[in-house]
Amino acid sequence: MSASAQTAPPTRGDGGRQVPRYVDDADYDPQPYYVDGVEFKPYTPEKKKAKPAATPAAPAPQPTTPAASPVQELKPYVAPSAVQAQADPEDKPKAVASASSSSSSSSTASVSSYVPKKRPRYGTAIIEALDKVNAESVRFEAPIGQPVRFKGLIYLVKACEMTADDEAQNDVMAYMTVRTNPVAATNTSIGSKSKQIFQGWSFSSSPSLNPMQHPIYDAWVIGCRKPLGGTTS
Structure with a gap:
């Protein structure tokens, strides 16, 4: 086997750069061969070192939504007297009657306490x-x-x-x-x-x-x- 039979002529491609076709040739034999008693090893293209993987970009910070505070339910203000009246519905008429009687008596007392004097004629x-x-x-x-x-x-x-x-x-x-x-x-x-x-x-x-x-x-x-x-x- 001669060297010319093992080596395929280089082809030009990829922008004019010489690209060996050893591996692509159908007659390529990976075993060593001898010429005039000198051992030759077939050319094996070196593996290109893999480029280090690009560091993934840090994810963009996401806007954080503040935790929603619990919403308190608004309730109408109820006076203590109204709460007591609701708690004791049976005593409500008595309380109303006593309040009305006391107010009427106080108003009557205030009216009766002052009597304007008559003008002399x-x-x-x-x-x-x-x-x-x-x-x-x-x-x-x-x-x-x-x-x-x-x-x-x-x-x-x-x-x-x-x-x-x-x-x-x-x-x-x-x-x-x-x-x-x-x-x-x-x-x-x-x-x-x-x-x-x-x-x-x-x-x-x-x-x-x-x-x-x-x-x-x-x-x-x-x-x-x-x-x-x-x-x-």
């Missing part, structure tokens, strides 16, 4: 009249229920009273009616009937609260006299 009112044209002021007395004429007006006082001792502010008030004086017709003038110009309560502390509507005169109560029976002055 008088038989005569003291009226002050003002002439707004000449600023003349005159005071006169008007007995209860008796009309009094003054300056062309008729005053009729129906009540005159003062504040009681338990009231916060002292005041004098009178309920009166004021009318114009009727004028009889003459040959030269036309007569006029009586006309009401004021009716209501007049207060001494605030005469402008309920003023009399008249272009010339104004009047209000300033005091009371002659206490009536059953009242104190």
Whole structure:
């Protein structure tokens, strides 16, 4: 066997690099052979050292979900009295009845404990009249229920009273009616009937609260006299 028979011509491939075809040749004999008494061993391509396996990449950190805290169930607030009422349903009507009776008794006691005093009433009112044209002021007395004429007006006082001792502010008030004086017709003038110009309560502390509507005169109560029976002055 000659060397030429054992060795196949190299082929070019893989980008021009010579690649031996010893193993791929069908006539390849792996046994050693001799040429002129010299031993030759067939060429055995060295095994390529295996590349170390690539270190696997560390897995990407996964986001950690915080452990969910236990959800507490919300319950409606129940007052201790309601819990006791639910625990003792038979005693509930008795408790309600006793509470209502105690509240009614306390309210009755509070109402009955305070009785406002009656306002003292008088038989005569003291009226002050003002002439707004000449600023003349005159005071006169008007007995209860008796009309009094003054300056062309008729005053009729129906009540005159003062504040009681338990009231916060002292005041004098009178309920009166004021009318114009009727004028009889003459040959030269036309007569006029009586006309009401004021009716209501007049207060001494605030005469402008309920003023009399008249272009010339104004009047209000300033005091009371002659206490009536059953009242104190």
